Amino acid sequence: MELNYLLDTNIILYHLGGKLKRPLPNGRFIVSFVTEIELLSYPSLELAEEKVIRNFLKRIQVIGIDQEITEKTILLRRKFKLKTPDAIVAATASVYDSCILTNDAHFQRIDELRCKNLAVK
Numbered sequence: 648m649e650l651n652y653l654l655d656t657n658i659i660l661y662h663l664g665g666k667l668k669r670p671l672p673n674g675r676f677i678v679s680f681v682t683e684i685e686l687l688s689y690p691s692l693e694l695a696e697e698k699v700i701r702n703f704l705k706r707i708q709v710i711g712i713d714q715e716i717t718e719k720t721i722l723l724r725r726k727f728k729l730k731t732p733d734a735i736v737a738a739t740a741s742v743y744d745s746c747i748l749t750n751d752a753h754f755q756r757i758d759e760l761r762c763k764n765l766a767v768k
Contacts (some may be wrong), residue, residue, distance in 0.1 A: 650674040652763075653708070653740040655680040655749035656685045658696055661767050664697055671748070679739040681732045683709050710739050717763040 652674045655664075659682065661667045686700050692737060709742075712735070729737065737757055740747045744757035746761040747754050754762045 648654060651677050651743060651745035653736070653743065653745040653747050654678050654682065655736065655747055655754070656682045657750045658748045659700075660763055661685060661750070661765070663703060666767045668768055672763075673767075676757055677710050677739070678707060679736045680709055680711050681735045682740075685732070692712060710743065715742050722728070723757065729753070729757075740752065 649703070650672070651671065654671075654676055658667070659678070662671060670740060683704060691739055692700075716735065716738045719741050720731070720734045723737050723741070724731060724734035727734075727737075728732075732753075733753065737747070737754060739745075740760055746763055748763055748765055748766065750764055752764075753766075755761060
């Protein structure tokens with residue numbers, strides 16, 4: 648059975664920059680629309696970098712907001728005092744039954760989520 652993984656922004660940047668110690672695991676990858684915004688809105692992003700990011704995002708599913716994710720975001724933000732973008736990412740992972748691949752420890756304290764930290768070089 649193929650696992651679902653939600654890629655956090657930092658993992659995509661490490662992956663595209665060749666900084667992960669190991670390749671991404673096999674599975675189905677998704678990202679939140681928040682991650683897409685974060686990746687493409689860096690003020691110093693160069694055109695070549697933008698192309699690489701857009702090509703990567705074309706190969707995976709970008710999940711938008713819907714009522715189920717909205718309600719889960721509200722619950723997670725209240726319970727764990729998360730920033731709104733992090734709560735949206737966490738809610739998306741929860742609704743899509745996905746393990747978050749990240750390097751941010753704050754996702755680890757959300758007991759209802761599956762998280763995996765990936766080592767960087």
